[in-house]
Amino acid sequence: MSENSPGLLHTSYAVTNMGAVWVPLNSLLVGESLRFTIDVSDSKFVVTSSRYRDEIQQVVEKVNRSIRILSMDELDEEARRKPAEYKSLAKPNDICYLLYTSGTTGLPKGVLHTHNSVIRLGVRVEEALATTSDDRVYMQLPFFHVWASLVMLGVMYFKATIVIEEKFDAEKYWMNVNEYRITQDHWTGTMPLNLLKLPQSPLDDKAKMTVFGTFGAMYDVLKLRWPNIRFQSVYGQSEHGAFTIVPVDQIYSGSDGIPKSPDELLIVDENGKPVPVGQTGEIVMRCRCGVRMQGYYKNPEATAKP
Numbered sequence: 001m002s003e004n005s006p007g008l009l010h011t012s013y014a015v016t017n018m019g020a021v022w023v024p025l026n027s028l029l030v031g032e033s034l035r036f037t038i039d040v041s042d043s044k045f046v047v048t049s050s051r052y053r054d055e056i057q058q059v060v061e062k063v064n065r066s067i068r069i070l071s072m073d074e075l076d077e078e079a080r081r082k083p084a085e086y087k088s089l090a091k092p093n094d095i096c097y098l099l100y101t102s103g104t105t106g107l108p109k110g111v112l113h114t115h116n117s118v119i120r121l122g123v124r125v126e127e128a129l130a131t132t133s134d135d136r137v138y139m140q141l142p143f144f145h146v147w148a149s150l151v152m153l154g155v156m157y158f159k160a161t162i163v164i165e166e167k168f169d170a171e172k173y174w175m176n177v178n179e180y181r182i183t184q185d186h187w188t189g190t191m192p193l194n195l196l197k198l199p200q201s202p203l204d205d206k207a208k209m210t211v212f213g214t215f216g217a218m219y220d221v222l223k224l225r226w227p228n229i230r231f232q233s234v235y236g237q238s239e240h241g242a243f244t245i246v247p248v249d250q251i252y253s254g255s256d257g258i259p260k261s262p263d264e265l266l267i268v269d270e271n272g273k274p275v276p277v278g279q280t281g282e283i284v285m286r287c288r289c290g291v292r293m294q295g296y297y298k299n300p301e302a303t304a305k306p
Contacts, residue, residue: 001025001027001029001046001047001048001049001052001055001056001144002027002047002048002049002051002052002072002143003027003049003051003166003167004139004140004142004143004164004165004166004167005049005072005164005166006164007049007072007075007076008049008072008143009143009152009164011047011072011075012024012143012149015047016090016096016097016115017086017088017090018086018088018089018090019088019089019090019091019094020096021095021096021097021098022096022097022098023037023038023041023043023098023099023100023110024099024100024143024144024145024146024149025037025038025046025144026142026144027052027142027144030055031059034055034056034059035059035062035063036107036108037100037108038059038060038063038067039063040110040297040298041098041100041110041297043067044066044067044068045067045068045069045070046060046067046068046069046070047070047071047072047075048069048070048071048072049071049072049073050071050072050073053069053071056069057069090115091115092114092115092116093114093115093116094114094115095112095113095114095294096113096114096115096118097112097113097114097117097118097149098110098111098112098113098297099111099113099146109296109297109299109302110296110297110298110299111293111296111297112293112294112295112296112297113293113294114294117292117293117294118149118150118153119153119157120289121150121153122149122150122151122152122153122154122155122157123153123154123157123158124154124260124289125150125151125154125212125234126151126154126155126157126158126160127154128232128234128245128260129184129210129212129232131154131155131158131160131184132158132160133158133159133160134160134183135155135158135160135161135183135184136160136161136163136180136181136182136183136184137151137155137160137161137162137163137182137183137184137185137186138163138165138176138177138180138182138184138185138186139151139152139155139162139163139164139165139186140164140165140166140167140168140169141168141186141188142167145188147186147188148186151186160184163176163180163182168191168194170191170194170195170197170198171198173195174201174203174204174206174207175203177203177207177209178203178206178207182207182209183208183209183210184209184210184211184212185209185210185211185212186211186212186213187211187212187213187215188213188214191213192213192215192218192222196221196222196225200225204225204226205228207226207228207229208228208229209229209230210229210230210231210232211229211230211231211232212231212232212233212234213231213232213233213234214233214234214235214256215231215233217253219231219233219252219253220253231246232245232246233245233246233255233256233257234246234256234257234260235256235257243259243260243263243265243285243287244256244257244258244259244260244265245257245258245260246258259285260289262288262289263285263286263287263288263289264285264286264288265283265284265285265286266283266284266285267279267280267281267282267283267284268281268282268284269281269282270282272284
């Protein structure tokens, strides 16, 4: 549990390379919500920055098992005394990532992913953006968010540069984009709304980059405000982070694109039958790209439910 930092990035990859399982903690969680995630995930260690240590300590005392709290600063100091090389015990199909959903349909569920799954998904996202080693990718999304962690995996696969920001700051955004020569960014939530509220500035027009996000009906407004920016969109879930993609320069208001090959997607009614074009239904997806989740942790009923 930490603010964005290189140390958090290093720690999360160290955990998975050791063959352990990383459970990202939302840094906005407090009290019972935080205790629930630590408890039901069967975590044995909590790594935290100094900012969140007191909150973690209070919560851990309410969990009925021994949990060790590790300080990121102390880990950094200890790591300097360790050998530079480490032989990883991890295998491609081992579980490495236990991500808890937002809980929109009940209590949060723990989504299990393998090394193969998260790496392939990160590469698929950055592949869709035609990322190369020349790109400079702005990362201000919180690292506990699956989107941020997958994007960073993909960025490193393509040997691009990550510019890490502790958090999103609309007031400094365009100045930083130009100063760091950003070529790619990822917007979600209220980020585009906050940027739209700012007065237009010459710095807006200087930025020539690709922005990836879930914009829906905002496309027309965003393109009008920033004509030099190439917008692309994706739709996904914690269970499978990107199964639709907007093709390059084919942006339509209200659309999140088409199924990303080789996955298949249908819109069906309550009986599982495809609905006619233009009608509302449930999205069902068949994963053929190898990035699907392995199930919900200790929840076979939810895993088996169609």
